[in-house]
């Protein structure tokens with residue numbers, strides 16, 4: 001799975017920092033989470049292909065997460081797309097999305113708004129994507145209803161050729177058995193997949209939570225993440241009272257959540273425009289959670 005953080009800013013785009021937006025691609029299909037003003041420019045800058053988008057998800061209705069939608073859809077229309085595009089978001093965000101759709105003046109493809117529950121967890125299955133690719137949600141705690149996303153990519157158990165050979169299974173059946181199928185051989189024997197595959201493997205997990213207080217359920221939601229992407233508006237602890245009021249968190253709060261979740265790595269995002277040099281906090285953050293990254297826009301990782 002290819003993961004790119006297209007932007008790392010909150011509130012408004014800056015010359016060197018676009019608004020937070022996550023691009024996740026698997027086998028040529030991609031999902032975009034959040035699309036603030038300028039996201040389509042970031043798309044081009046980081047070499048992403050709009051045409052690969054299979055779905056979009058929004059965390060909440062604030063402009064820094066949704067205002068880039070009309071421009072991005074118009075550009076998508078210019079790629080010659082005709083396949084429908086589903087947009088997933090909570091009910092209050094759905095109203096905003098519909099208003100934004102009205103200003104596109106008609107698109108050459110259908111956009112469907114798929115409403116997610118805002119107060120309880122939900123699961124999204126994308127029919128266009130690999131069935132092993134699934135997304136679950138978590139209600140966050142922000143000034144308006146807000147949703148966190150967890151992307152899981154299941155891994156097939158390893159195929160064990162030695163066991164297949166010992167059972168005298170012809171090679172032409174191996175691929176189907178590895179894919180989980182049960183096959184009937186020419187000699188009449190029925191072989192199940194688990195006869196020639198190993199233990200189930202842990203899926204790849206990417207969690208994205210932004211615009212929220214550091215509520216304990218985030219640590220549970222992000223459990224075992226290979227990559228946990230979380231907001232860190234400020235690194236200055238003196239901002240804590242104002243963050244509590246606006247329902248955001250400190251970079252240090254994100255580090256504590258990452259530690260509790262047992263995440264393999266943390267990427268911070270949604271930096272305040274007033275936080276000019278978030279990397280100044282690196283040493284302090286590494287003491288809390290060593291695998292913290294303070295990314296620049298376009299931060300990319302291939303997870304296998």
Ligand SMILES: [Zn+2]
Pocket residue numbers: 010011062064065211270
């Ligand atoms: Zn925001």
Ligand SMILES: [Zn+2]
Pocket residue numbers: 060062142211
């Ligand atoms: Zn917000």
